[in-house]
Amino acid sequence: MSSSAGTFLPDDAIVRPTTIIEATRLDAHLAHLGVKIVLASETFQRTGSFKFRAAYQVATNVPQNLLITASSGNFGQALAYACALIGKSCIIVMPSTSSQIKIAAVREYGGRVELIDTRAKSRKQRVQELAAENPGAFVAASADDPLVIEGNSSLGREIAALNRPFDAVISPVGGGGIASGLIVGLRRAGSAIPVIGAEPLLGNDGARSLRKGRIVVNEFEPDTIADGARTLSVGAHNWKILQHGLQGIIEVPEDKIAEAVRLLFLRANLKAEPTGALSLAAVLTAPERFKSQTVCCVVSGGNVDPSTFAKLLRDRQPGELDDTSA
């Protein structure tokens, strides 16, 4: 891996290996189901989510020196940082309604932010305009791109290298980038561990796609707290891998996502964003499916507004965690 010295150039390897966490009290909480959880956490990945794996792969492999993408979330931060590391430039198109924290983060990583009023112009339109203005630029997709899948495949390789007899790996599904990367990485490393998707029930286009045998598109951006899964559909490149590579997709209700965020915080000391908690939420949603199993839950990222997080902590449901389990 080569890189020129950027402002943020880290001292050690560029992509951080995933952080494996086994939490005794999380397992104790799920003991009545007989499920043992091993967390593969990307919350300490550079820029705080798995998206850096793909962004770095894209930034280093395209010949262009200017990259443009539309992202209000983790891919924008990841691409900004990846470009800064190797001395490239990037423009991140974000809705003007994005939180100040997210806008500030992209800027801090060195990205140029283009704010748009999405009522007047779509993100896609603005990206196309910018691409026309900058004919030498590369327009980067956050999920639907072979380079993205290739970048994310390193997570699958790492999980395979653990050489542990997992009964399943569960991965969030939004655009399908991480799930397809996982499948590719695991299979290439000779691992046959089943991969199961976890998708918000409110945005269950992936699950409906598996049932129909073709990509189903949500009519509108789903209003789930898992903001990383507010996608209209999985990408075409991802679909080719997911259609036969996934053992299934579990559709997770919102309350289970919130409960999983709390469980990770209370019982594994892990700060996860709602999208990152989808995998554990899938276990809470369909526990019978994982009875007596050891399951690797991918926690895709940890970037969440502090006010959102504080609200999630406060919203603990009566009886959700009793005295002996909180």
Next chain:
Amino acid sequence: MSSSAGTFLPDDAIVRPTTIIEATRLDAHLAHLGVKIVLASETFQRTGSFKFRAAYQVATNVPQNLLITASSGNFGQALAYACALIGKSCIIVMPSTSSQIKIAAVREYGGRVELIDTRAKSRKQRVQELAAENPGAFVAASADDPLVIEGNSSLGREIAALNRPFDAVISPVGGGGIASGLIVGLRRAGSAIPVIGAEPLLGNDGARSLRKGRIVVNEFEPDTIADGARTLSVGAHNWKILQHGLQGIIEVPEDKIAEAVRLLFLRANLKAEPTGALSLAAVLTAPERFKSQTVCCVVSGGNVDPSTFAKLLRDRQPGELDDTSA
């Protein structure tokens, strides 16, 4: 390391290696000071704090099968779990005013909890009574014990093995167990990295001890949010090492502890308990001391009540983190 099969026996090594985290946005926040932070986080250690290192060392090295200790915090959980792992029993004396969450955690790890009304009887008295009732029992100290120092020394060994040119390692100081263990572990591994203590200003007996050249005892348990440092004094065994082994102790005001908890959460995705945030808080308190340095901050644990944590998040001071840094 040998152990019999206990309810909670983990699959891999018993003591989890510390988790090294480098956070770009934390460094960016401190860039004007020229300080680079490398976190050595014990928040994912078994039972969520470094205390397990010592507790496991004690539990496996004393011949007794029943252990008794007084702890309302992390040592109680750690000893309960260590004993459960190797098939020993333990009694944890806790004030009846302890939070339900902490009492439940000790029980969940397999410990027997003895609640006492501390207005009627001190913890020490109750421990002595229990020891008299159980003459075959070992009374375990959470800090002032060579076995505790030996157990904690593994963290120093791990940091030395990173082989990185840290200008300093900063460690919380309460009873002095982790700081003395760090010094022993580093020096034994041939590392000369200076070790600096971080202590709440409200309970600055350690700093006063260094100034006086003898152990100074707080008149009462200090009312700091860093509950792991609510100690009356450092232990005698620890003092022998700390007196000449520490480069100094930084006395940290409460607001810096709270700010450090928030910074770790917002900019490193790390859930730290207030005591765990002391090391970073020391950098915030005395930044000039670390100018242009790379500092390893030990985050000693992550166990904190969710309501306390939510309040810390809400209490962000105006201007503490501006738009471009939150």
